[in-house]
Amino acid sequence: MRNTRVRSLLVGLVVILIPILYASLPLFQKNFIPTHDGEYHIIRFAEFYSMLHAGYLFPRWAPHLNSGYGVPLFNFHYPFPNYVGSILHVFGWSFVDSFKVALALAYIFGCIGCFLWLRKLFRPFPALIGTIVFSFIPYWFVDIYVRGAIGEVWAFTFLIAAFISVEYAKPRLLAVCFGLLILSHNISAMIISPILLGYVLLRNRSYVWSLCLGFILAAYFWLPALFEKNFVTGLNSVDFRDHFPMLFQLIIPSWGTGFSVQGHTYDELSFQIGFIPLIILFWSPFVFRREKEVFKKRLYLLFSAACIGAVFLMLDPSQWIWEHIPFFPFIQYPWRLLSIFLPSVAFIAAWVASRVKWKWIRVGLAIAAILFSLSYIRPVQYEPRTDAHYLSRKEFTDGTSSLGNTFSTIWSTWKKQKGKDKVEVVSGSAKISASSFTLLDYTFTVQADISSVVRVNTLYYPGWTVDVDRKEVRVDYKKDGTMLFSVPSGAHAIHVYFVETRLRKIADAISFFGLFWLIGSAILDWRYAYRNRNIIPSKRS
Numbered sequence: 109m110r111n112t113r114v115r116s117l118l119v120g121l122v123v124i125l126i127p128i129l130y131a132s133l134p135l136f137q138k139n140f141i142p143t144h145d146g147e148y149h150i151i152r153f154a155e156f157y158s159m160l161h162a163g164y165l166f167p168r169w170a171p172h173l174n175s176g177y178g179v180p181l182f183n184f185h186y187p188f189p190n191y192v193g194s195i196l197h198v199f200g201w202s203f204v205d206s207f208k209v210a211l212a213l214a215y216i217f218g219c220i221g222c223f224l225w226l227r228k229l230f231r232p233f234p235a236l237i238g239t240i241v242f243s244f245i246p247y248w249f250v251d252i253y254v255r256g257a258i259g260e261v262w263a264f265t266f267l268i269a270a271f272i273s274v275e276y277a278k279p280r281l282l283a284v285c286f287g288l289l290i291l292s293h294n295i296s297a298m299i300i301s302p303i304l305l306g307y308v309l310l311r312n313r314s315y316v317w318s319l320c321l322g323f324i325l326a327a328y329f330w331l332p333a334l335f336e337k338n339f340v341t342g343l344n345s346v347d348f349r350d351h352f353p354m355l356f357q358l359i360i361p362s363w364g365t366g367f368s369v370q371g372h373t374y375d376e377l378s379f380q381i382g383f384i385p386l387i388i389l390f391w392s393p394f395v396f397r398r399e400k401e402v403f404k405k406r407l408y409l410l411f412s413a414a415c416i417g418a419v420f421l422m423l424d425p426s427q428w429i430w431e432h433i434p435f436f437p438f439i440q441y442p443w444r445l446l447s448i449f450l451p452s453v454a455f456i457a458a459w460v461a462s463r464v465k466w467k468w469i470r471v472g473l474a475i476a477a478i479l480f481s482l483s484y485i486r487p488v489q490y491e492p493r494t495d496a497h498y499l500s501r502k503e504f505t506d507g508t509s510s511l512g513n514t515f516s517t518i519w520s521t522w523k524k525q526k527g528k529d530k531v532e533v534v535s536g537s538a539k540i541s542a543s544s545f546t547l548l549d550y551t552f553t554v555q556a557d558i559s560s561v562v563r564v565n566t567l568y569y570p571g572w573t574v575d576v577d578r579k580e581v582r583v584d585y586k587k588d589g590t591m592l593f594s595v596p597s598g599a600h601a602i603h604v605y606f607v608e609t610r611l612r613k614i615a616d617a618i619s620f621f622g623l624f625w626l627i628g629s630a631i632l633d634w635r636y637a638y639r640n641r642n643i644i645p646s647k648r649s
Contacts, residue, residue: 116232120223123236127478128219128243131485134253135212139489143256144367146207148509150498153193153203155509156182160194162547166328166616169569169606171547175506175523176530177567177590179516184333184343188291189258202495211258218265219243225268226458228275229404233470238458240474244481245453246382247446253487254365254377259293264450266292267300271451274311279318280626282308286322287622291329295439299447306410310403324622331615339570341521342514346440352424353379353443359386363483368441378484379422379443384477385453389415392456395463408459411452418445517567520589527565527590531602534592536560548606556597564591564604571612575603 134141151173159167159182167190170181182190189210196206222242226235248264251257266289273282286304290297301319308315337343350370357379366376381389392412399405420426422442430436439445461470498504506526508515513522531540531552538556545552554562566572568585574593575581577600584592591604608616 117227120227120232120236121220124219124223124239124243125216127240128216131243131249131481132212132215132252134485134487134489135208137489138492140204140491140493141208141253141256141487141489143254145258146256147498147504149189149193149207149256149258150203150495151504151507151509152181152185152190153197153206154495154499156187156190157194157197157203159547160191164548168332168571168612169548170509171566172505174508174516174567175502175526177520177523177527177565179508179567180336180340180569181509181515183336184340186259186291186293187329188288189262192262203498204493204495207256207258211252211256211261214258214261214265215248215252218261218268221265221268221272222454225271225275226454228272229407229455230458230462233467234458234462237461237470237474238454238456241384241388241457241477242450242454244382244477245385245450246378246380246481246484247450249481249484250378250446253485257293260296260444260447262292263289263296263300264447267304267451268454270304271307273318274308274315277312279315280321280630282315282318283321283325283622283626286319287325290322290326294330294333295444296447298435299439299445300451303410303414303448303451306414307407310406310410321622321626325619325626327622328612328615328619331618332609332612335611336570338518340515340517342508342510342512342516344438344440345511345514348430348437348440348442349427351441351443352427353422355419355423358419358422361480365488368443377443379446381446381449382453382477383480384473385449385457388453388457388460388473392460395460398463399459404459407455411455414448415452418448421445517569517589519585520567523567523589529565531562531564531604534561534563538562538595550602550604552602554595554600554602556595556600558597559594561592561594562602564593566591566604570609571606573605573607575605576600578603 155170155172156167158172159169167187168180168183169178171178173179173181192210192213193203193206196209197203201209219239219242223235223239226238229235230238251260266285270282270285270289273279273285305316305319308319351368353375357375358381361380361383363378364376368375368377389412392408396405396408399408421429422445426442430442457473461473464470506524507513508522516522530545530550533540536556536558538554538560540562541553541555543551543553550564554560564574567589568583568591572583572591573580574583574591576593576595581593595602
């Protein structure tokens with residue numbers, strides 16, 4: 109019996125890998141695939157890697173961006189994809205290729221995970237059908253080949269991993285997956301967390317504590333991002349009112365590589381749910397009447413309600429909800445709710461396939477799902493590009509790695525020109541002798557003839573500190589966003605450095621506590637199981 113299960117698992121994985129490897133094949137080719145966010149991510153990978161290489165394991169600051177003035181990008185930008193890109197770079201991939209490979213891995217792992225999840229709920233063949241339909245839902249390819257939304261793709265993967273954790277009774281793994289989901293894409297976490305919570309409540313309510321633990325594990329990121337958002341501009345530069353798709357755009361198949369713009373007439377981005385997913389969704393109510401297992405009925409109601417709610421919230425009539433629920437505007441694009449259809453259609457497709465008697469219909473659904481998506485997996489491709497294409501051009505390196513370079517601190521707009529020196533005297537008479545300048549730590553000497561004012565050409569942000577002769581001094585940053593401080597006459601040792609604020613230290617401590625709890629409870633459970641390994645429960649008479 110065990111050998112049969114293993115064999116069916118391996119056969120299923122092989123069958124799934126063939127189409128999904130074909131769908132991800134462009135990501136393993138040499139040509140460059142232009143996407144909306146891809147070039148931003150390449151620069152972020154390079155900057156994040158430089159911080160990791162310098163010993164900062166949890167980067168918050170991007171020192172080389174913003175024309176060398178720096179910007180607190182990683183305090184707000186979801187970190188997990190940057191770790192993946194940095195690790196791939198260590199193993200020899202360029203940052204350009206690391207971005208493509210990271211996208212491919214997220215997609216492949218997500219599809220394989222979907223099969224493992226559905227296989228626990230259904231027989232292998234329906235699970236296989238559901239996985240193939242899931243793997244070829246159009247929004248996957250919008251994110252991968254048009255938007256380059258690597259954070260969203262990884263978030264989908266960890267959502268599926270969370271479902272697996274529930275079904276295989278792995279509460280600690282569930283906590284880790286939910287934490288990584290938040291770190292992969294915080295906006296997607298807002299969208300799909302209610303579905304995950306509903307799933308946990310239906311399958312095992314005791315696992316709600318795992319979601320809380322996952323929330324705690326990711327606190328080092330989301331807590332500062334939430335409470336320090338008022339110190340920056342450009343976090344939400346998109347007006348959601350301009351991006352409600354029309355109903356026909358959700359239904360009628362189309363494909364475009366442009367942008368979502370104000371007025372649906374000019375949209376060049378595809379918002380379709382997918383022809384086969386729509387057939388399955390409309391078919392499912394007829395199957396519902398014949399289902400006898402209560403938990404599957406409840407899961408169907410959860411996922412179908414999520415799909416109906418997503419459609420409503422993507423259309424214009426829901427605008428008043430977006431205007432009155434505080435966190436909704438941070439989603440930015442209402443069509444992002446298409447992500448809800450990925451797990452929902454996966455479950456419903458497998459469920460419908462499990463209730464259909466005719467095998468040829470089930471096979472036909474899977475084949476049709478692939479055929480209808482073939483045009484989506486032929487992305488626009490340019491000639492191959494190297495890292496030097498980006499890292500040697502100021503239009504990439506001197507920006508803020510955001511749309512229109514709108515992201516900066518509230519005390520300064522984007523700095524279009526680099527400063528002449530990292531530190532300079534702006535008034536008085538003094539001479540600066542450089543000693544050491546690293547990414548987030550500058551030490552130098554000021555020999556002042558009279559009281560003078562020194563400027564550090566780095567944008568101020570809470571955490572930047574200036575010490576004069578080992579004593580912290582007041583920093584003026586409201587004139588142009590850079591750090592200015594006064595030194596009296598004489599020779600003075602200056603130390604400028606970036607540290608964790610009290611809020612960030614609290615956030616770090618919360619995440620550390622969550623990690624300690626996770627590891628400690630695992631060790632205690634292992635010790636308990638080890639000590640009682642030879643105890644066999646007595647049979648009742």
